[in-house]
Amino acid sequence: MVVLAAAIVTKSGKAIVSRQFCEIQRSRIEGLLASFPKLTSTGQQHTTVETENVRYVYQPLEELFMVLITNRQSNILQDIESLHLFARVVTDLCRSCHEHDISKKSFELLCAFDEIISEGYRENVNLSQVRSNIEMESHEERIQEIIAKNKEQEAKEELKRRAKQFEMQRKEAAKRGQDFMQGNFSNSNQMGGRYSPSIEPTARIQQVEKPSYSSRSSTPVSQAKGMKLGRKAKAADLFDAIKPDVEEPLLRSVSSAPVMSNQEAIHVSVEERVSMSANRDGDLEQLDVKGVLTLKVSDPSSAKIRFNISANNDGGIQFKTHPNVDKAAFKNENSVQMRDLSRPFPVNQNLELVRWKYATQDETVVPLSVNCWPSPAGDGTCDVNIEYNLEADHLELHDVVISVPLPAGPNVTVSQVNGSYYVDAQRHVLEWQLPVINADNSSGVLECSIAGDNSDGFFPVVISFTSDKLICGVDVADILNLETNESAKFSKDVHLSTDEYIVG
Numbered sequence: 467m468v469v470l471a472a473a474i475v476t477k478s479g480k481a482i483v484s485r486q487f488c489e490i491q492r493s494r495i496e497g498l499l500a501s502f503p504k505l506t507s508t509g510q511q512h513t514t515v516e517t518e519n520v521r522y523v524y525q526p527l528e529e530l531f532m533v534l535i536t537n538r539q540s541n542i543l544q545d546i547e548s549l550h551l552f553a554r555v556v557t558d559l560c561r562s563c564h565e566h567d568i569s570k571k572s573f574e575l576l577c578a579f580d581e582i583i584s585e586g587y588r589e590n591v592n593l594s595q596v597r598s599n600i601e602m603e604s605h606e607e608r609i610q611e612i613i614a615k616n617k618e619q620e621a622k623e624e625l626k627r628r629a630k631q632f633e634m635q636r637k638e639a640a641k642r643g644q645d646f647m648q649g650n651f652s653n654s655n656q657m658g659g660r661y662s663p664s665i666e667p668t669a670r671i672q673q674v675e676k677p678s679y680s681s682r683s684s685t686p687v688s689q690a691k692g693m694k695l696g697r698k699a700k701a702a703d704l705f706d707a708i709k710p711d712v713e714e715p716l717l718r719s720v721s722s723a724p725v726m727s728n729q730e731a732i733h734v735s736v737e738e739r740v741s742m743s744a745n746r747d748g749d750l751e752q753l754d755v756k757g758v759l760t761l762k763v764s765d766p767s768s769a770k771i772r773f774n775i776s777a778n779n780d781g782g783i784q785f786k787t788h789p790n791v792d793k794a795a796f797k798n799e800n801s802v803q804m805r806d807l808s809r810p811f812p813v814n815q816n817l818e819l820v821r822w823k824y825a826t827q828d829e830t831v832v833p834l835s836v837n838c839w840p841s842p843a844g845d846g847t848c849d850v851n852i853e854y855n856l857e858a859d860h861l862e863l864h865d866v867v868i869s870v871p872l873p874a875g876p877n878v879t880v881s882q883v884n885g886s887y888y889v890d891a892q893r894h895v896l897e898w899q900l901p902v903i904n905a906d907n908s909s910g911v912l913e914c915s916i917a918g919d920n921s922d923g924f925f926p927v928v929i930s931f932t933s934d935k936l937i938c939g940v941d942v943a944d945i946l947n948l949e950t951n952e953s954a955k956f957s958k959d960v961h962l963s964t965d966e967y968i969v970g
Contacts, residue, residue, distance in 0.1 A: 468586040469545075470520065471495050471535045472552055472579050474527065474568055479503045482530070482568045485579040485789075487586045498535055513546060523549050527563040532556060544588060551582055554593050574600060576789050585793060606741050606966040624892060731765035732945055732956035734773075735816075738936045739965040740833065746925055746970040748837040755824040755937050756965075759802075761817045769810030770948040772803035775820065778939040785822045796820075807948065824938055833858040833937060834903070836868055836929055836969050840921040847915050850924060852898060856908035858937070861962075866931040868898040872916060873923030884910030903931070925970030933962040 473484035479500040486495060502522055505515045515522045516538060523534040523545045532553045536545055555578045560567045568575070581596045582589055591599075738757040744750050763769045777783055777800075787796050790809075795801040802819055804811065811817060829835075839851040852868060872878065876891040884907065885900040898912050916924070947954040 468537050468540055469534055469548065469583050469588070470537065470586065471498075472583065473499055473533050473535070474556065474575075475499050475502065475531050475533055476565065477503060477529065477531070482565055483572050483575050485576050485583075487583050495535070499533065502531075502533060513549070514542065521545070525549050525553050527553060527556060530563055530565070530568070548582065548588050551593065551596075552579070555579075555582070555596055558593065558597065580789055585797075606739075609966060620892065728957070729762070729764070730955050730957040731763065731768045732771065732954055733762045733764070733958070734942050734945075734956060735760040735762070735959045735961075736936065736940055736942070737959075737961045737963075738938065738940075739963055740937060740967065741965040742832065742967045744832075744835075744969045746838070748835055748969065750827055750829045750832055753826050753828075753831060755822075757822045757824075757936065757938060757940055758818050759820040759940065759942070761811065761819050762815065763811050763813050766810065766813050767949070768947060768954055769813055770804075770807070771811065771945050771954055772801055772948055773942050773945040774800050775802060776800065776939070776941050776943065777822075780824070780938070782826055783822055783824045783938050785820060787821075788817065788819045791819055803948075820940075822938060822940065830857070831937065833861050833933075834863060834866070834929065834931065834967075836927055838870065838924060838927050838969065840916075840924045842919045842921065843915065844919075846919055847917055848919060848921065848924070850914050850916050852912040852914075852927070854900075854903070854910055856903050856905070859905050859908065861933050861935050861937075862902065862904040863931040863933050864902055866900040866903050867929070868900075868912075869928045869930075870896045870898070870916075870924055871926075872896055872918070873920060874916070874918030877917035878914055879916075880912065880914040882911060882913040884912070887912065887914075927969040929967040929969070930964045931967075932964075934960050936960060936962050 468488070470488050470490060471484060471486045473495070474482045475484075476482065479502050481496065481499050484495060484499065486492075498520060501517075502515075502524070505517070505522065506512070506524070513523060513525060515524075519538070521536050521538050521540065521542075523536060523542075525532045532549065534545060534549050534552065556568070556575065557563065559574050559578065560571050577600045578596050581591060581599050736757070736759050738755055741752075741754045741756075742750070743752050759775065763771075785796070787793055787802070790805055792801070792803050792805045795803055833856070835855045835857055837853045839853075840848045841850075843849050850870070852870065854866075854868065856863070872889075872894040876889045876894060878887075878889050878896055880887055883898070885898065888897045888899060889895075890897060896914070896916070900907075900910065903910075918924075941960075942956075942958060945954045945956050946952070
């Protein structure tokens with residue numbers, strides 16, 4: 467079966483959405499679609515019509531037609547089956563089969579058409595698989611969103627707790643300061659005043675006005691720079707007091723973000739996210755890698771380009787290209803170029819041209835392995851040994867954090883550690899932090915004693931890291947300017963990060 471084109475047309479033959487799967491001129495497709503209404507017979511329930519060169523397989527969609535144009539040698543049964551899948555995809559993506567809704571969803575429809583037909587031949591997919599592919603739904607992304615919301619909620623609760631704690635401290639300090647005043651000035655016949663140790667050293671009384679001994683009792687006035695006694699703090703004062711505790715972590719996270727280098731007129735960004743799940747013994751259960759190559763052209767004179775990509779020689783890597791990318795050139799030569807070479811790439815847009823994914827259960831592909839060995843000590847604690855090994859010697863990992871749950875609270879005694887560690891009392895987590903892991907420190911150990919005698923409570927262990935080298939080895943070495951037929955200058959960013967890297 468060879469499908470030349472798939473289109474949604476009106477009863478007059480006007481094409482709303484059309485996708486060609488073979489090398490055929492646009493004018494030829496427009497002519498075939500314009501002659502389609504003349505070939506259909508009104509009042510008859512036919513699904514096919516043939517001419518000397520092509521066959522039309524069609525199905526009504528309310529006021530429109532879903533039309534497949536095939537050659538006459540194709541299998542009619544397979545054509546009809548493909549037509550039904552096209553129609554189901556259209557009704558699934560669009561709220562109604564009207565021209566306005568079809569035009570609004572045209573890009574999604576073209577992507578879905580490419581999932582069904584590739585270079586004129588039917589792919590072995592069903593509706594649910596097509597929907598999953600075009601939505602690019604990620605279970606790991608949903609988990610990260612839930613984690614982010616939980617962290618945000620925890621931050622709000624911590625803010626409320628600190629505000630309440632600060633308010634209680636203010637009231638306590640005000641109360642102690644009032645007791646100090648009453649103790650010093652209760653007897654007017656005494657000279658000076660007694661020293662009262664109830665006041666904190668930080669709240670020093672700079673000057674004390676002498677009280678008047680009139681019939682009306684007056685409150686002693688103090689001018690303390692540490693705090694003002696006898697005055698209710700406003701909400702703004704309370705916020706200013708706890709503002710450093712909230713803003714400093716945010717400023718640290720912003721300052722630690724990498725500063726983007728100067729980009730050329732052509733900028734290529736290659737990014738991969740790796741997810742791994744292993745059991746408690748460290749045996750691999752599944753490793754998934756998802757990657758995307760993004761192109762940004764900022765100069766219109768550099769928009770007509772072509773480049774080849776390279777990758778590891780592994781048949782398990784599955785690539786997908788943008789609908790406007792020449793699929794045949796990519797399949798045969800690993801070349802990324804516009805399907806119509808006379809058209810330039812859009813300017814000042816981040817274009818995701820190539821996506822790939824890789825799934826394996828081969829332990830030799832795992833970049834970093836982590837083992838956690840908790841052993842109950844018999845006194846309500848566990849001796850925990852955590853070990854890491856860099857399995858991929860060609861990688862250099864940065865900002866590595868290995869997080870171990872603390873089920874019985876933040877009570878940790880560390881006896882040996884490579885790198886540094888941090889006990890997060892709020893989240894009940896021990897974070898083992900290593901700035902860099904490479905061939906020079908390809909393995910390391912953290913030994914500690916943690917409260918709790920349940921070994922199951924120390925799992926799952928969550929790992930995060932980044933790298934400037936990729937697992938699948940996707941790279942761009944050279945870019946050719948098609949107008950000058952010379953190599954174009956370009957900049958490139960390569961980034962690897964973890965999505966959900968879990969042991970246990």
